[in-house]
Amino acid sequence: MAKLILLVDDDLDFLEQNRGVLSSRGFRVTCACDPQEALAAIERERPDLVVSDLMMKALDSGFSLARLIKQDPRWAGTPVILVTAVASQRGFDFNPRSREDLIAMNADAFFDKPVAPEALIAKVEELLA
């Protein structure tokens, strides 16, 4: 069966766009509008990979979600891709510069919005390989 990808974003446009991109490559896609919904979806549908927005209800909700996923032994192996429109807050730039930065933010990849379709597909396929 095709791999299942969970998309998390409070912006419907991004959900639709990324769903379009990923399903065109044969992935199954499920969507959640906030971290709470995302956690429920993970329990229920056991996605193979999560693509989450960074700033949803609370400013760091993407980071929290990634941490909850990686700290739970059941999903610790699930790759997480974080995506954000603004990679800095109050002058503090949290763009990861190294592998260590990514590990620190519990992410396997980090993208600036919007993600070019080819780049997203390439990263998802790499992480699921």
Next chain:
Amino acid sequence: MSEEPVRILVVDDELGVRAGCRKILSAEGYEVTIAEDGQAGWEAFQARRGFAVLLVDLMMPRMTGLELMKLVREVDPDVLPIIITAHATIDTAVEGTKQGAYSYIPKPFTPDELLLAIKNGLERRGLTLEARRLREERERRLLEVAAERSKSNTIIKCITDGILVINTEKLIVLRNAAAAHILPDAELVPFPLEALGCAEVRSLIEEVLDSASGPTILSREVGLGEATYMVNVSQVLEPGGAEPASGAEPASGAEPASGGEAAGAVAVFRDITALKKLETAKSMFVSMVAHEVKNPLAAAEGWLNLILSGLAHQDPQEERRMIQRSLIRIRTLRTLVTELLNLTAIETGNFTLRRSPVEVAQVAADAVEANREKSQEKKIQLSFTAGAREKALADREALLMVFSNLIDNAIKYTPEGGHVGVHVSHDGLYVKVTVRDDGIGMDPGDKDKAFDEFYRAKNDFTANVPGTGLGLSLVKRLTELHQGRVSVASSPGAGSEFSVHLPVC
């Protein structure tokens, strides 16, 4: 003074003595004035003051030499009287010197005796004058120093920055009122540095005091309680280090540092709390704007990317939908920029209202009509009732923006088939416009923040509603510019009611 000739007044009733003295003294470069008796001498003295020496005979008609001396010295105590007398007895000499005569010359005398007496007298006078000049100068300086000291103490006391002066013994020897308020660690100055509660400040001061490598200034932001201070500690090098220590007598007794050596340190505490808050607010605002601008931009770009990548399979219908979706985001962005500019204009006072008496109900009616089409698209029933025709002193365009924004919001947050009602009424000194909907409403937390910049309630419904989060804060600012107020009553599921009160003119 040295350029001008020394002036001598010779008073004697003997012509021979007068003429002799004038001849001898003039030859030595003295300027000589003569008088034939005490009275004439007094007149000559008064006619032109500034004599250095008074050569005076004792026994003269009309006024004696002693009487003249007394009068002269009352007016000018610097005049040096020398008595020339034939009655060279001990008694007269004693009496003469009691009256202030410097010396006396018994008649007859040789020119050398006269010149020597005068030379000695002038020397003595010069010394006296110099000593007095020095004394006066010292007194003046002391006065100045005292005035300066009390002046600087007053200034230091009044400075709103906190000031601590620490000597090399690590004793805090001066603390102004502001510093006592910031660091209320000890009752009395001086007190040891260790008594200072804040370890950060303590170590900063110690670092400066202990630094051996010349003058040092260290600056650090330190949080003390609720406040943030910029603390500047500078090393004081002057040997006159006693000056800052002036506030505390016991400590200033410590041996002053020799030239170039550290005399202590001065710590200045500047309250930058307000600045920090402003800085935080500013950077938060910039971050918010960046996020709010980039998000719709990225969404629009994402749709266009999708079309270009051919993922829509060249389906014209699908492509059209994507273009429409990006247009919505771009329009939101344009509105955001306009609203931002308006908000900034209001904040900087550059938003000029063109106010004239305006019938508020008429403007509200126009705003309703402007939103008619939008409501019909959503099958929302938009009604308008006016129970008041009062005028307010208002900028028509600004009012239209206020009402339009509220009606637009009401339509946005009301599901299809709902109702939005606009009502104008009279309320005391105000004309009141209410915009009521039976939409999704707000929970109390969202309600409190509704007028904050960039605040948008986030829930399943609002996720589908495009908005900038600036509309309501613009409504609030514009209403307040009209001396009006805006309020909201709302609860989840029960709709919202926004009321604008404007003073009737």
